[in-house]
Amino acid sequence: MTAPTKNKKLLAWVAEVEKMCTPDRVVWCEGTKSEYDRLMNQMVESGSAVRLNEKLRPNSFAFNSDPSDVARVEDRTYIASRTKEEAGPTNNWIDPVELKKTMRALYTGCMKGRTMYVIPFSMGPIGSPIAKIGIEITDSPYVVCNMHIMTRVSKKVLQVLGDDGEFIPCLHSVGAPLEPGQKDVPWPCAPIEKKYIAHFPEKNLIWSFGSGYGGNALLGKKCLALRIASNMARNEGWMAEHMLILRMINPEGRKYHIAAAFPSACGKTNLAMLQSTIPGWKVETIGDDIAWMKIRPDGRLHAINPEYGFFGVAPGTSKASNPMALASCSKNSIFTNCVVTSEGDIWWEDIGCECRSGTDWKGQPFHSGMKDKDGRAVKGAHPNARFTAPASQCPVICPDWEDPEGVPIDIFIFGGRRTTTVPLVHEALSWEHGVFMGATAASEPTAAALDVKQHLRFDPFAMKPFCGYNAADYFAHWFKMGARMDDKAPRIFYVNWFRKNKDGKWLWPGFGENSRVLKWMCERVDGRVEARETPVGLMPKDGDLDLKGLNISPDDYAELMKVDAGLYRNMLSDIADYLKEFGDRLPSQMTHQLEALRKRLD
Ligand code: GTP
Ligand code: SPV
Ligand code: MN
Numbered sequence: 001m002t003a004p005t006k007n008k009k010l011l012a013w014v015a016e017v018e019k020m021c022t023p024d025r026v027v028w029c030e031g032t033k034s035e036y037d038r039l040m041n042q043m044v045e046s047g048s049a050v051r052l053n054e055k056l057r058p059n060s061f062a063f064n065s066d067p068s069d070v071a072r073v074e075d076r077t078y079i080a081s082r083t084k085e086e087a088g089p090t091n092n093w094i095d096p097v098e099l100k101k102t103m104r105a106l107y108t109g110c111m112k113g114r115t116m117y118v119i120p121f122s123m124g125p126i127g128s129p130i131a132k133i134g135i136e137i138t139d140s141p142y143v144v145c146n147m148h149i150m151t152r153v154s155k156k157v158l159q160v161l162g163d164d165g166e167f168i169p170c171l172h173s174v175g176a177p178l179e180p181g182q183k184d185v186p187w188p189c190a191p192i193e194k195k196y197i198a199h200f201p202e203k204n205l206i207w208s209f210g211s212g213y214g215g216n217a218l219l220g221k222k223c224l225a226l227r228i229a230s231n232m233a234r235n236e237g238w239m240a241e242h243m244l245i246l247r248m249i250n251p252e253g254r255k256y257h258i259a260a261a262f263p264s265a266c267g268k269t270n271l272a273m274l275q276s277t278i279p280g281w282k283v284e285t286i287g288d289d290i291a292w293m294k295i296r297p298d299g300r301l302h303a304i305n306p307e308y309g310f311f312g313v314a315p316g317t318s319k320a321s322n323p324m325a326l327a328s329c330s331k332n333s334i335f336t337n338c339v340v341t342s343e344g345d346i347w348w349e350d351i352g353c354e355c356r357s358g359t360d361w362k363g364q365p366f367h368s369g370m371k372d373k374d375g376r377a378v379k380g381a382h383p384n385a386r387f388t389a390p391a392s393q394c395p396v397i398c399p400d401w402e403d404p405e406g407v408p409i410d411i412f413i414f415g416g417r418r419t420t421t422v423p424l425v426h427e428a429l430s431w432e433h434g435v436f437m438g439a440t441a442a443s444e445p446t447a448a449a450l451d452v453k454q455h456l457r458f459d460p461f462a463m464k465p466f467c468g469y470n471a472a473d474y475f476a477h478w479f480k481m482g483a484r485m486d487d488k489a490p491r492i493f494y495v496n497w498f499r500k501n502k503d504g505k506w507l508w509p510g511f512g513e514n515s516r517v518l519k520w521m522c523e524r525v526d527g528r529v530e531a532r533e534t535p536v537g538l539m540p541k542d543g544d545l546d547l548k549g550l551n552i553s554p555d556d557y558a559e560l561m562k563v564d565a566g567l568y569r570n571m572l573s574d575i576a577d578y579l580k581e582f583g584d585r586l587p588s589q590m591t592h593q594l595e596a597l598r599k600r601l602d
Helices: 008-021 033-046 096-107 141-150 155-161 220-236 268-272 323-328 431-439 471-488 511-525 554-561 565-580 588-601
Strands: 025-028 049-051 061-063 077-079 115-123 132-138 168-173 196-200 205-209 239-241 244-249 255-261 282-287 291-295 301-304 309-313 334-336 339-341 386-390 411-415 425-427 491-495 531-534 537-540
Touching: 008 096, 008 115, 008 132, 008 168, 033 049, 033 061, 033 141, 096 196, 096 205, 115 141, 115 155, 115 220, 132 141, 132 155, 132 220, 141 220, 141 309, 141 334, 141 386, 168 220, 196 220, 205 220, 220 239, 220 291, 220 471, 239 471, 244 268, 244 511, 255 268, 255 511, 268 282, 268 309, 268 511, 282 301, 291 471, 301 471, 309 323, 323 386, 411 431, 411 511, 425 511, 431 471, 431 491, 431 588, 471 588, 491 511, 565 588
Parallel strands: 025 115, 061 334, 077 196, 132 168, 168 205, 255 411, 411 491
Antiparallel strands: 049 061, 115 132, 196 205, 239 291, 244 255, 244 282, 291 301, 309 386, 334 386, 425 491, 425 537, 531 537
16 A cells, blocks of 8 residues: 655655554554544454444444453553653653564564554644654554544544654554464454553654553543643643543623643533533533643633544443433444443443343343352443543534633643542642642542552542653643733632442532532632632532532531541641652642641641
8 A cells, every 4th residue: 555645754654663563554544534444344353353243332343351451551651751860750661772672573474474554643633733743653443443433533634744744653553463274263362461651752753562452552542632741741841630621601691711731530521511400500521531722822821632532431421321322422432341232232231221131341141130159140241341432423512612712721620539538529728739639639530541550549630640751840831830820810720429328328419419519619710609728728618508409418518528627637747758758859838738728737
């Protein structure tokens, strides 16, 4: 196939990779429907994909991964900057020269028997000044089809790139070469000790080997749009964050833009598509995972969603919890590690109906209520099962979601999964205090990364697995951005939807009811409500959080809002230990904020 570009750097890179990986053939992707259909047909024929019932789930396909390849692998993810200090204590580091040597050996001949696809894609609207061009090389047709949905794949990207434009090279292989005559498996991948998700920030280069799953393989997402982009953003004075973006509209039509950072599988997709339970208030979705933000001439921070689709957590998604996500994946979608029912539709835990019979994500017969030999309930879908759906199919997608100017952010929210200690909502006393809150955010682990061992881990700004440089410098960057924006900086809040009572039940109904908390934030921004000061921050005065029509007992409400100074004091030493890891690089504002918090708690 002749190359559809004259870009010298691109041609040289593709030739170099072809020589190293020795695929049987090279295909340049164009992002067309016929390309998608052709690859899907091939995968259905080879047995790696199942075509779902056209009447129930039009143009949709189900895949099951290898049981060893179901989530991001944080232990195998590396920031290979020149020095270990540049990567910082929150990242895995290997010397880039050494890592390249190891990986070159793995890549040598790794595409034997396979096709090498070259995917030109744009993060952000094609040609917009805020967008970045990536080229992913992969030997996985599953990755190509997912990239069609998650990013803008098109010939136009190569036109914009031109003969000497810059792009971010993203090399991916499943790491499973085929000998002549060897039959392929449905989900090829390499064993865990050969998996590497590597980033070379000084070169803006991504090398991924051995996994076909999600953020390990769809390299535009976490690798480019967060790890590489966060490093570029620091150098160029903007921000790349693990944040949803939404627009909230009040009954008078005033628009508020909110960006929220919660760790993986902690509710970004849910909040982004929230169905408000307060009459007259409404939410529109702009993005559900990643925000790129720049200070514009108006002095405010404007955000765009660089993605084109949603790679959403499937289990728990139902008409009750997230009807808009369910509608988004009603057609033209890919499902990974879900149940396929005998009618040819998909199913997962808490989808809102029973599964009478089907095939689980491991290919075994399944029905709701099934027990294993020890009498334990069997799960049909993997806890990190995902749907890949076009963002344009979300019924509440914001009409301005592709505006290259972005939307001006009024409110930042941080949060995580905390069954105790942290109240439903509190507001930062200042930008510095807000940055401290984000930097010391902690959360209980989820299925999005199964190799996280701690019961509670610090996940600063929900970026622990995604910050492409030293997190201490990243905190400093946040302080600097605030200073540049001054009184035009977004207001900062912290939420916890996940507090439980003594019997282990959620204290807060969550989901659509979270609109009540957002409304209070909007009213704070407009100066319509006062707040009461607590040692940890500003909280709603009695009666200010709209609870009309909600059935929550006064005792549960008190528990939900409780700030136990003793429990917070216990956390201070954990915070101090965690911050010590950053040594001299830690911005002095962080130590000041810690001391101020200690004083307020006394
Ligand atoms: P990534 O795509 O991994 O970055 O995650 P995400 O933050 O988009 O996660 P998502 O919104 O898909 O979170 C899914 C999990 O959060 C499910 O287990 C939901 O049930 C749970 N969840 C979301 N919102 C709420 C809420 O308001 N209350 C409670 N209790 N659970 C919630
Ligand atoms: C996350 O884990 O935060 C995700 C899913 O959004 S993945 O793309 O697999 O990283
Ligand atoms: Mn995410």
